[in-house]
Amino acid sequence: MGAIEIHNLSKSYGKVQALDNVSFSVERGELFGLIGPDGAGKTTLFRLLTTLLNPDAGSAKVDGYDIKKDYLAIRSRVGYMPGRFSLYPDLSVEENLQFFAALFGVSIDESYELIAPIYKQIEPFSTRRAGKLSGGMKQKLALSCALIHRPGVLFLDEPTTGVDAVSRSEFWDMLSGLKERGITILVSTPYMDEASRCDRIALCNEGKILSIDTPKGIVRRFDKRLYGISAKNMFALLGKARMVRGVEDCYPCGEKHHLVAGHEFDIEYFKSQMKDTEGLEIVNTEPTIEDMFIKLMKR
Amino acid sequence: MKQNFGSFIRKESLHILRDKRTMLIVMLIPVVLMILFGFAISTEVNNINVVAVASERTDGIRDAVERLSQNEYFTFKGYIQQDEIDSYLRSGKASAAIVFSPDYDRRAMQAAMGVPTKPIIQLIVDASNVNTAGSATAYLQGVLLGSASQQAMFETRMLFNPQMKSAYNFVPGIMGLIFILVCAMMTSVSIVREKEVGTMEILLVSPVRPVKIIFAKMIPYFVISCVVLVMILLLARYLLGVPMSGGVWGIFALSLLYLILSLSLGLLVSTIANSQMVALLVSAMVMMMPILMLSGMLFPIENLPLFFQVVSNIVPARWYIDAVRKMMIQGLPLVAVWKNGVILLGMTVVLLGVSLKKFNDKLE
Numbered sequence: 001m002g003a004i005e006i007h008n009l010s011k012s013y014g015k016v017q018a019l020d021n022v023s024f025s026v027e028r029g030e031l032f033g034l035i036g037p038d039g040a041g042k043t044t045l046f047r048l049l050t051t052l053l054n055p056d057a058g059s060a061k062v063d064g065y066d067i068k069k070d071y072l073a074i075r076s077r078v079g080y081m082p083g084r085f086s087l088y089p090d091l092s093v094e095e096n097l098q099f100f101a102a103l104f105g106v107s108i109d110e111s112y113e114l115i116a117p118i119y120k121q122i123e124p125f126s127t128r129r130a131g132k133l134s135g136g137m138k139q140k141l142a143l144s145c146a147l148i149h150r151p152g153v154l155f156l157d158e159p160t161t162g163v164d165a166v167s168r169s170e171f172w173d174m175l176s177g178l179k180e181r182g183i184t185i186l187v188s189t190p191y192m193d194e195a196s197r198c199d200r201i202a203l204c205n206e207g208k209i210l211s212i213d214t215p216k217g218i219v220r221r222f223d224k225r226l227y228g229i230s231a232k233n234m235f236a237l238l239g240k241a242r243m244v245r246g247v248e249d250c251y252p253c254g255e256k257h258h259l260v261a262g263h264e265f266d267i268e269y270f271k272s273q274m275k276d277t278e279g280l281e282i283v284n285t286e287p288t289i290e291d292m293f294i295k296l297m298k299r
Numbered sequence: 300m301k302q303n304f305g306s307f308i309r310k311e312s313l314h315i316l317r318d319k320r321t322m323l324i325v326m327l328i329p330v331v332l333m334i335l336f337g338f339a340i341s342t343e344v345n346n347i348n349v350v351a352v353a354s355e356r357t358d359g360i361r362d363a364v365e366r367l368s369q370n371e372y373f374t375f376k377g378y379i380q381q382d383e384i385d386s387y388l389r390s391g392k393a394s395a396a397i398v399f400s401p402d403y404d405r406r407a408m409q410a411a412m413g414v415p416t417k418p419i420i421q422l423i424v425d426a427s428n429v430n431t432a433g434s435a436t437a438y439l440q441g442v443l444l445g446s447a448s449q450q451a452m453f454e455t456r457m458l459f460n461p462q463m464k465s466a467y468n469f470v471p472g473i474m475g476l477i478f479i480l481v482c483a484m485m486t487s488v489s490i491v492r493e494k495e496v497g498t499m500e501i502l503l504v505s506p507v508r509p510v511k512i513i514f515a516k517m518i519p520y521f522v523i524s525c526v527v528l529v530m531i532l533l534l535a536r537y538l539l540g541v542p543m544s545g546g547v548w549g550i551f552a553l554s555l556l557y558l559i560l561s562l563s564l565g566l567l568v569s570t571i572a573n574s575q576m577v578a579l580l581v582s583a584m585v586m587m588m589p590i591l592m593l594s595g596m597l598f599p600i601e602n603l604p605l606f607f608q609v610v611s612n613i614v615p616a617r618w619y620i621d622a623v624r625k626m627m628i629q630g631l632p633l634v635a636v637w638k639n640g641v642i643l644l645g646m647t648v649v650l651l652g653v654s655l656k657k658f659n660d661k662l663e
Contacts, residue, residue: 047500047662050500050504051504051661052500052503052504052661052662053661053662053663054661054663072506075503075504075505075506076505076506078504080500080501080504082497082500082501083497084496084497085497086496086497086498086500086501087498088310088314088496088498089496090313090314090317090318091310091313091314091317095310095313098306099306099307099310100501102303102306102307103303103501103502103505103506103507104505104506104507105303105506105507145501146501
């Protein structure tokens with residue numbers, strides 16, 4: 001039995017279908033990522049699994065408990081970190097932690113060794129108001145608070161949004177540490193580059209799951225040749241490249257444009273068509289999760 | 300779980316104590332209102348400028364004008380001509396003009412002896428402010444009738460508030476207003492803030508039932524309100540000299556009930572509102588306005604149109620203010636206002652019941 005089991009879950013707000021017939025399961029001790037843009041339904045899924053919302057249809061179990069029938073049992077067993085910073089900005093770091101310990105009826109000492117790797121980094125600022133912490137420190141405090149009662153399953157809704165690159169990387173290191181302690185983690189992120197830090201990921205968009213696999217497996221499913229192209233005038237290049245026969249898709253990706261080659265694509269023909277393009281460069285490129293995501297979204 | 304209830308109250312108190320500005324406002328508003336209503340704003344009539352028109356200044360007229368200018372409520376601005384009255388009243392140089400009839404002395408004498416006579420004094424009053432005009436007319440009549448030695452016709456005694464001090468009237472009103480402000484508005488805003496900031500989500504995903512957290516939230520506000528209550532009672536007694544002859548404990552007991560009612564009202568607002576702004580608006584519009592208009596604080600309920608008289612029955616402040624007035628000024632004991640007490644208790648039970656039922660431990 002998985003730590004999280006979701007069967008045909010649907011949820012709509014009025015006319016907006018936020019979640020459409022979603023099913024998947026997360027194994028115990030797994031670090032599972034939900035990857036998708038804003039509006040993909042990630043937050044709705046979190047709220048359903050943390051029993052904050054009732055589903056329109058379908059069912060789900062968290063840690064073996066049904067989200068509708070046993071919602072009180074789930075509430076004391078999971079740790080939840082909502083998308084926005086949800087601590088008390090006018091209370092100090094320590095007061096926040098104490099309050100959440102009291103909320104779950106535990107003492108800080110009982111869980112200290114679990115949160116220590118995270119909390120130690122902000123402990124020097126324990127008397128500072130939480131509202132005055134930097135983005136990265138806020139996340140560490142929020143994670144400490146979510147872990148204070150040693151939850152079996154941890155729900156993290158976009159924990160790294162609005163956090164600098166270094167803190168983001170640190171944050172994922174911490175999650176790997178928690179995973180080793182046997183905690184199941186469901187984490188969502190709009191950043192594709194973070195997906196590779198997960199055991200498995202689900203790509204989602206507009207309330208639907210597009211694909212579920214390990215990050216490597218997802219990339220492996222990309223069965224087309226991919227080129228990275230660049231030129232002096234990147235914008236003009238995009239329009240021009242899309243017109244060439246055999247080019248299935250071309251879109252900006254970082255510093256280059258990614259070009260997805262169709263069956264009819266011929267590199268020499270492409271070059272000849274683009275010969276008057278100043279500073280044209282074409283290189284073979286390995287597909288990333290983002291390429292897969294774009295491909296799935298277009299389908 | 301006892302221990303964690305204590306820490307909830309502690310957390311809530313920290314929120315309040317750290318918000319120094321709000322704290323200051325809560326403590327200052329009652330004091331400022333008491334002083335404002337007690338001294339500055341009053342419906343008593345003071346410093347009315349009066350002019351007189353008299354063709355001859357006979358002894359009787361001199362005597363009347365003398366008494367008028369001695370009176371602290373009037374300022375005598377001198378004699379003018381008949382055709383100047385209009386311009387004096389229009390320009391605001393005078394609020395009232397007294398026109399004495401030519402044979403004032405003789406006819407006043409006749410009137411004093413009980414001989415029927417035509418009017419001997421005409422009062423022309425600027426009624427652009429109805430309240431001032433009304434009181435001024437009444438005062439003027441009183442003063443001038445004295446000069447015609449007719450005061451024997453009536454003997455008026457003002458009971459309970461013989462000096463007609465308006466402060467007496469306002470203290471219960473202010474209490475009715477302040478407690479709604481502190482309890483209902485502040486608790487609803489502080490509960491809704493948890494929704495707005497997102498901490499409510501975390502609170503809900505915990506083993507503690509949110510109702511418990513909310514009760515913990517109410518306790519510090521209840522304590523603050525009690526402090527404010529003591530402050531108001533002390534100010535009323537020693538600064539404004541309100542008698543409180545009915546015993547302060549009755550007032551205290553009824554006020555505690557009213558506090559709990561206000562807290563329940565705040566809880567109800569918080570279940571409806573989703574942002575602090577809405578909570579504030581609902582508190583201000585839906586609660587403050589009826590208290591000001593329909594509770595008898597500013598306008599007597601008997602003066603309202605019938606429809607609003609009926610509506611005023613559901614305004615809790617109406618019953619509270621009425622009862623406090625009776626206890627504070629008339630000096631009645633608590634048992635004498637049992638009806639108001641029962642009504643307030645009933646309202647509290649209903650409000651608390653509805654809001655607890657409405658309070659959702661999910662997000663929708």
